Structure formats: C-alpha cells, structure tokens
Amino acid sequence: MTEQTKNQRFKIMVLPHLNAAYNLARWLTRDDQDAEDVTQEACLRAFKFFDSFRGEQGRAWLLGIVRNTFYTRLQKNRGRELNTPFDEESHSLESQDPDTPCGNPESILSRHDDLKQLNGALESLPVEFREAVVLKDLEDLSYKEIADVMAVPIGTVMSRLARGRKLLRACLANMKQGDDDGM
Amino acid sequence: MECKETLELLPAHVDRELGLPESMEIERHLKTCPPCRAEYAEQLALRAAIRKDVTYFNVPGHLESRIEAALPSAPAHRLLPAKRDWNWSAMGAALVSIVAVAWSISLYLALPSAEDRLADEVVSSHVRSLLTSHGVDVASSDRHTVKPWFNGKLSFSPPVYDLTTEGFPLVGGRLDYLDHRPVAALVYRHRQHIIDLFVAPATGNKNDTVPGSLSIQGYHLVRWAHGGMVFWAVSDVEPAQLGKFRETLLTHMTGS
Numbered sequence: 001m002t003e004q005t006k007n008q009r010f011k012i013m014v015l016p017h018l019n020a021a022y023n024l025a026r027w028l029t030r031d032d033q034d035a036e037d038v039t040q041e042a043c044l045r046a047f048k049f050f051d052s053f054r055g056e057q058g059r060a061w062l063l064g065i066v067r068n069t070f071y072t073r074l075q076k077n078r079g080r081e082l083n084t085p086f087d088e089e090s091h092s093l094e095s096q097d098p099d100t101p102c103g104n105p106e107s108i109l110s111r112h113d114d115l116k117q118l119n120g121a122l123e124s125l126p127v128e129f130r131e132a133v134v135l136k137d138l139e140d141l142s143y144k145e146i147a148d149v150m151a152v153p154i155g156t157v158m159s160r161l162a163r164g165r166k167l168l169r170a171c172l173a174n175m176k177q178g179d180d181d182g183m
Numbered sequence: 184m185e186c187k188e189t190l191e192l193l194p195a196h197v198d199r200e201l202g203l204p205e206s207m208e209i210e211r212h213l214k215t216c217p218p219c220r221a222e223y224a225e226q227l228a229l230r231a232a233i234r235k236d237v238t239y240f241n242v243p244g245h246l247e248s249r250i251e252a253a254l255p256s257a258p259a260h261r262l263l264p265a266k267r268d269w270n271w272s273a274m275g276a277a278l279v280s281i282v283a284v285a286w287s288i289s290l291y292l293a294l295p296s297a298e299d300r301l302a303d304e305v306v307s308s309h310v311r312s313l314l315t316s317h318g319v320d321v322a323s324s325d326r327h328t329v330k331p332w333f334n335g336k337l338s339f340s341p342p343v344y345d346l347t348t349e350g351f352p353l354v355g356g357r358l359d360y361l362d363h364r365p366v367a368a369l370v371y372r373h374r375q376h377i378i379d380l381f382v383a384p385a386t387g388n389k390n391d392t393v394p395g396s397l398s399i400q401g402y403h404l405v406r407w408a409h410g411g412m413v414f415w416a417v418s419d420v421e422p423a424q425l426g427k428f429r430e431t432l433l434t435h436m437t438g439s
Contacts, residue, residue, distance in 0.1 A: 007254060008313065012377060016318055016354070018250070022242035036246050043250045118236045136198065137233040143200050162194045165229055 010050050017059040018043070020139055021066045027134045028070045030123055042069040060145040067131065067149060121171040129164030136161055184212045189219050197226045251315075283401040301415075304361050306399045309379045309417040312357070312368070318377065319355030319370050329356045333367055341367035341382040342412070344435040351378065351428055361415075362386075371428070378418040378428060385413050396422065405429050409436055 021042060026035035042065045046053075053061055122130060135146045147154045189212045195201050196209050213220045312318050321332040330343040336358055345353040351371045359368040359381060366383040385408055394407040405416045405425050414432075416425055 003255060009375075010254065011251070011315075012313055012318065013375075015247075015251070016322055018242045018247055019239075019322070022246065023240045026240040035240070036243070039242065039246060040250050040253065044253060047254055118232060119238055122233070122237055133233065137230060138237060138239055143195070143198070158195060161198075165194065165226065168233075169225065169229055 006047075006050060010047055013053075013058050014043075014046055014050070014062055017062045020059050021062050023138060024063050024066050024131070024134060025070065027122070027138075028067070028127060028131060038066060038070050038073065041073075042066040045069060057145060057148075059139070060141060060149055063135065063139070063141075064149045064151070117172060117175050118168075121168050121175070124171060125164055125167055129160055129167060132157060132160040133164045133168070184208045186212075186216060186219055189213070189216070190222065193219070193223055193226060197223070197230055280401055283398065301362055302397060302399060302404055305379075305381060305404060305415045305417050306402050308359055308361060308368070308381070309377075309402065312359075312370075312379065313377060317357065320357040322355040324353045324355075326353060329353065329369070332356060333358075337365060337367055339367075339384050339412070341369065342410070342436055343369060344432065346371065346428075346431050346435070349431045351431065373418070373420050373424055373428065376418055376420040376424075378416060378420065378425070380432075381415040381417070383413055385411055396425075398422070407433075409433060 018039070022035060022039045025038040025042070026032070029035045029038055042062070045068075046062055046065045049065070122133060125133065131150065132146065135141045135149060136143075141149065143154050143157050146157045150157065152160075189209055192201060192205060192209060196206060201209070213223055321329055323329050324345055324347065326343040326345050330340065333341060333356065341356075343353070343356070347353070351373050354370040354372050354377070356367060356369045359366050361381055361383065364383065366381050369380040369382065371378040371380060394405075396403065396405045398404070402417055402419055403422045403425050405422075405428075407414050407429060414429075416428055418425055418428075420428075
C-alpha cells in the first residue's frame with residue numbers, strides 16, 4: 001500500500017469513527033483537553049498500525065486503540081485512578097460507603113436535572129465500570145466487541161456491566177434521597 | 184429457572200445478548216416471579232435513561248482538522264528520493280486509469296454539455312468527500328435517524344432506505360451543493376467502496392428525466408428520475424454493481 005492510498009483508505013475507513021473515539025476518550029478522561037490529546041494520539045497510533053488492520057469492525061478497532069492510549073498515558077502520568085491496582089473486590093458494592101455511593105455527589109451541580117444527575121453518576125463510576133457502560137449503552141457495541149476493546153473475557157464484560165449499572169442505580173437513588181432530605 | 188440464575192442472566196437479557204432458549208426460560212420465569220419482574224423493569228428503565236440522557240460527546244471541529252493535518256500525507260511522501268525499483272502495482276494502476284480516462288472521454292464527448300458540467304460536479308463532490316473525510320454529517324445506518332436529519336436543512340425530504348440486506352449498508356448522509364442548489368447526499372457502502380447518492384427535486388429540465396450512465400476518471404455514474412426527484416449515484420464500484428444498487432433502491436421506492 002503506498003502512503004497515498006494508505007492515507008485515503010484511513011480517512012474513509014477510520015476517521016468516520018472519530019466521534020466515537022472522542023466520546024470514549026472524553027468519558028475516560030472526564031476532561032475536554034485530555035480527551036482531545038488522547039483522541040489525537042490514538043489516531044496517529046492507529047495510522048501507524050493501519051497496515052495490520054483487516055477492515056473488520058473499524059469502530060471497535062479504533063476504540064481499542066483509544067483505550068490503550070488512555071491507559072498508557074495514565075500510567076505515565078501516574079494518575080490517580082491507576083495508583084491503586086484495580087481489584088474487583090475492593091470495587092464491589094459492599095465496600096462502597098453507603099452514604100456516598102457516587103464518590104463525590106457535590107460535584108453534581110443541579111440535583112434536579114435528570115440529565116446532569118445521570119452524567120454525574122456515570123462520571124463518578126470507577127473507570128473500569130464506566131468504560132463498560134459507555135461502550136455498551138452509548139456505542140452499542142456487542143459483548144464480543146467490548147471484550148475485544150477492553151481485552152478481557154466476555155464474562156468479565158458481563159460482570160463489569162452488571163456492577164457498573166448497579167452502582168449507577170445506587171448512586172441515583174442516593175441523589176434522590178439527598179434531594180428529599182435537603183428539601 | 185431459579186431467581187438466582189435469572190438475576191445473573193438478566194443484564195445480558197436486557198442487552199439482548201442471550202440465545203433464544205435462555206431468553207425464553209427467563210421470560211417464563213419473569214411471568215411467575217414479581218420481584219424478578221420488578222428488577223427487570225428497573226434495569227430496562229436505567230438502560231433507556233442512559234441512552235436518552237447521558238451526553239454523547241461529538242468531536243470538536245478543530246480537533247478533526249488538526250488530526251487530518253497531522254496524518255502523514257502523500258505530498259510529503261513525494262519529497263523522498265525516488266526509489267530505484269519500479270512500483271509495478273502503481274504502474275498497473277496508472278495504466279488502468281489511462282485506459283479508463285480514454286474510455287470515459289469517448290463516452291463523455293457524446294453527452295450534451297450542461298450534463299457534462301453536472302456530471303463533473305457530481306464526481307468532484309464525491310472525490311472531495313472521500314479526500315477530506317467529510318463523508319457524512321450524520322452517521323447512522325438507521326434511516327429513521329438519517330431522514331429526519333435533513334428536516335429544516337432542505338426544502339424537500341429525500342427518500343432514505345437502508346439496503347444492508349441487499350449488500351449496500353447505509354453509512355449516513357450529508358448536505359451537499361450541486362447545480363447551484365443544496366442537495367441531499369446519502370452515503371452507502373458496498374464492500375470497501377463508498378457510493379454517494381445525490382438527491383434533488385426535478386427542475387423540469389427535460390435532461391433531468393432522461394436516465395443515463397457514464398464514467399469519468401474511473402468513477403461510474405448512474406442517473407435516473409423517480410417520483411419528482413432526480414438521483415445521481417456515483418462510485419468506483421463496477422458499473423454492474425451500481426446498476427444493481429439503482430434497481431434495489433427503485434424496488435424499495437416503488438414497493439413502499
């Protein structure tokens with residue numbers, strides 16, 4: 001493949017998924033600027049590895065690279081979220097403080113706004129659960145595709161989705177409770 | 184099926200990831216078990232709420248252009264010293280395009296000139312969309328997403344069909360400009376090829392309604408009129424496939 005056809009093929013087959021790439025990056029980083037950096041770096045990496053791309057599931061392929069880029073940067077920057085290695089048990093519902101299942105409910109500006117409540121609740125999930133919910137409910141990938149993107153078995157995808165959604169519900173219920181108490 | 188097993192499989196049931204036998208067993212259990220049924224309703228409601236209310240962040244325009252500019256591009260490649268060994272596939276491709284251009288010129292000369300200009304515009308628009316990655320403004324294979332997207336942007340509503348089962352999945356749509364007026368461009372895919380379908384209301388010009396096909400620079404065009412609309416399909420697929428694409432669309436248009 002010459003550089004020129006590679007460039008054209010890349011633009012036709014991969015760049016249409018830029019919205020999906022940015023959306024995942026934005027939900028992983030929770031920051032506009034970081035999301036832009038991750039998306040751009042991921043696209044350049046994708047271009048580098050484009051020769052190994054077989055033309056199947058371009059969106060899942062690109063999302064996998066976005067995710068890897070994010071975790072690589074996180075490790076480099078010694079970010080908060082990976083300082084403690086991920087452990088399924090420590091993130092289980094039982095170990096969550098029953099008063100603040102959302103981590104930091106104060107960050108949610110308007111408690112009366114369903115949209116902001118849901119966004120805030122999803123933002124507060126540990127990243128492993130957050131990415132599973134984003135890939136399923138926003139990107140509508142199949143379990144198999146999510147397993148490929150996250151490089152874990154399908155069973156792990158199922159358990160992370162189930163836990164993520166349970167945490168979301170607990171978080172939303174807690175916000176409602178906060179509303180009622182506060183009024 | 185017991186409650187425990189049902190609750191374990193419920194998320195996968197909500198996501199429609201289970202096989203038919205398991206789904207049927209769960210449905211059977213839900214009919215007889217109010218607590219599991221309530222849990223199922225909660226999970227469905229949460230899924231619907233996330234899909235409806237959670238923000239989907241679209242890529243900012245400046246980032247899109249920044250990424251395109253950052254990609255290693257063809258002109259930079261040309262600055263490299265020439266290689267000694269011939270690139271035979273490129274030579275072959277060049278030969279094919281010379282033949283194609285020669286052949287298309289012969290077809291091209293036989294057409295009236297107003298039509299030439301429009302055909303040129305159609306091909307340019309198609310090629311430009313491929314080069315700039317401005318393929319679609321609305322990316323969706325769901326015609327109920329693509330069709331309403333044109334509301335308020337055009338003075339007509341283009342017919343939109345998803346032809347996935349016939350081998351031409353719908354990729355999305357965009358606004359384009361042809362013959363001094365805004366038109367709908369619907370984007371379909373056939374294997375690795377992109378097919379652009381331009382749709383505009385017929386102008387009353389008699390050339391509009393004459394069906395025809397031609398090739399320009401290796402791109403094939405098919406034009407036809409139906410239901411007061413003019414259609415231009417353009418792509419680098421085989422002319423036979425483009426013909427099939429047109430037939431498939433016409434079947435849908437007359438069938439519904």
